[in-house]
Amino acid sequence: MKVRKVGVVGCGLMGSGITQVCAQSGYRVVVSETNDEFLNKGLASIRSTLTEDVARGKLSPQGKDSILVRIKGTTNTRDFSDCDLIIEAASENMDFKKKIFVELDRICREDTILATNTSSLSVIDMAMVTTKPDKVLGLHFFNPVRVMSLVEVVRTIVTSDETVEIGKTFSESLGKSVVIVKDTPGFIVNSLLIPFLLNAICMLEADIASKEDIDTAINLGLNHPMGPLMLSDLMGLDTLLLVADAQYEQSKDPKYWAPPLLRKMVTAGWLGRKTGKGFYEYAL
Ligand SMILES: NC(=O)c1ccc[n+]([C@@H]2O[C@H](COP(=O)([O-])OP(=O)(O)OC[C@H]3O[C@@H](n4cnc5c(N)ncnc54)[C@H](O)[C@@H]3O)[C@@H](O)[C@H]2O)c1
Numbered sequence: 001m002k003v004r005k006v007g008v009v010g011c012g013l014m015g016s017g018i019t020q021v022c023a024q025s026g027y028r029v030v031v032s033e034t035n036d037e038f039l040n041k042g043l044a045s046i047r048s049t050l051t052e053d054v055a056r057g058k059l060s061p062q063g064k065d066s067i068l069v070r071i072k073g074t075t076n077t078r079d080f081s082d083c084d085l086i087i088e089a090a091s092e093n094m095d096f097k098k099k100i101f102v103e104l105d106r107i108c109r110e111d112t113i114l115a116t117n118t119s120s121l122s123v124i125d126m127a128m129v130t131t132k133p134d135k136v137l138g139l140h141f142f143n144p145v146r147v148m149s150l151v152e153v154v155r156t157i158v159t160s161d162e163t164v165e166i167g168k169t170f171s172e173s174l175g176k177s178v179v180i181v182k183d184t185p186g187f188i189v190n191s192l193l194i195p196f197l198l199n200a201i202c203m204l205e206a207d208i209a210s211k212e213d214i215d216t217a218i219n220l221g222l223n224h225p226m227g228p229l230m231l232s233d234l235m236g237l238d239t240l241l242l243v244a245d246a247q248y249e250q251s252k253d254p255k256y257w258a259p260p261l262l263r264k265m266v267t268a269g270w271l272g273r274k275t276g277k278g279f280y281e282y283a284l
Contacts, residue, residue, distance in 0.1 A: 001111050003170050004028065007086035009100055011042025011073065014117055015089035017145030020046045023070040024146075025174045030072045030079050039073045046071065049146070081107050085170060087139055088126075089117040092242060097121065098129045105130035113166055115139040119190055120246035123183040124156040134160040137167050140187055141176075151176040156183040185247040185256070194244050195255040197235075198262070200228035204279070205261040211279050229279040233272035241266050
């Protein structure tokens with residue numbers, strides 16, 4: 001099956017990025033939100049990114065218009081009925097996601113591929129609420145979608161080879177590099193990254209070194225562009241805690257145990273860059 005028309009559920013941070021990259025790669029895209037306000041906000045963020053690209057000379061004004069014309073926003077799930085591949089990028093909540101998969105399964109064609117962009121939830125739990133679990137997989141994009149070149153293609157024990165192949169070919173057609181991984185907590189990247197970030201927070205909590213020195217050590221000693229505490233602030237400490245807890249819940253592996261300092265900071269509303277305060281302070 002050749003993918004021509006893509007559906008994206010959710011037009012938040014990731015959904016808007018995925019929508020833009022798909023339209024930029026020549027696909028017609030339908031993107032949905034729960035209401036007009038969120039939809040307009042998501043579509044406006046796509047327009048503003050493309051306008052910046054025009055201002056920087058990376059895109060022509062005609063190029064921008066031809067991308068926007070391929071995107072249709074909707075608040076009606078029925079508009080997904082003729083999509084070949086649908087990527088769910090709604091909020092990280094299993095109950096929401098299961099409802100979305102039940103609905104998509106009801107309205108879509110027999111051969112439509114359903115993908116989730118979840119960072120931390122079990123893909124098979126979503127697949128098994130559908131009648132065609134062999135056509136369900138994870139397509140895990142990274143933030144910001146237009147910049148980050150990786151997609152983790154996640155296969156469950158029931159995903160068919162054909163579905164994996166379609167997911168892989170599609171992701172590559174967006175200019176992304178693909179890795180294939182089993183449906184395990186955190187897949188490859190978060191399974192390595194989350195314990196690393198949590199360990200850095202434990203180290204700070206144990207007063208082993210200052211936040212600046214922990215970040216400098218990783219920045220200069222390992223050549224990472226950003227230290228783990230600064231990266232946690234960028235990711236959002238609430239998101240980090242949510243992902244760590246979800247991975248811990250599924251695996252009971254202590255490497256995903258979130259330190260008390262992280263919980264206290266989230267309770268205090270110190271969520272990192274987005275609130276102006278996390279491990280560091282930021283101008284809003
Ligand atoms: N933020 C990241 O860095 C990142 C990276 C990779 C994957 N993800 C995953 O991508 C998904 C989305 O994350 P995000 O950061 O874009 O969140 P977000 O909160 O920015 O966006 C989620 C959007 O989904 C919408 N939504 C919720 N239920 C919906 C429904 N039934 N129909 C249509 N829209 C609905 C919400 O209104 C919201 O705008 C999550 O599963 C997350 O784990 C996030």
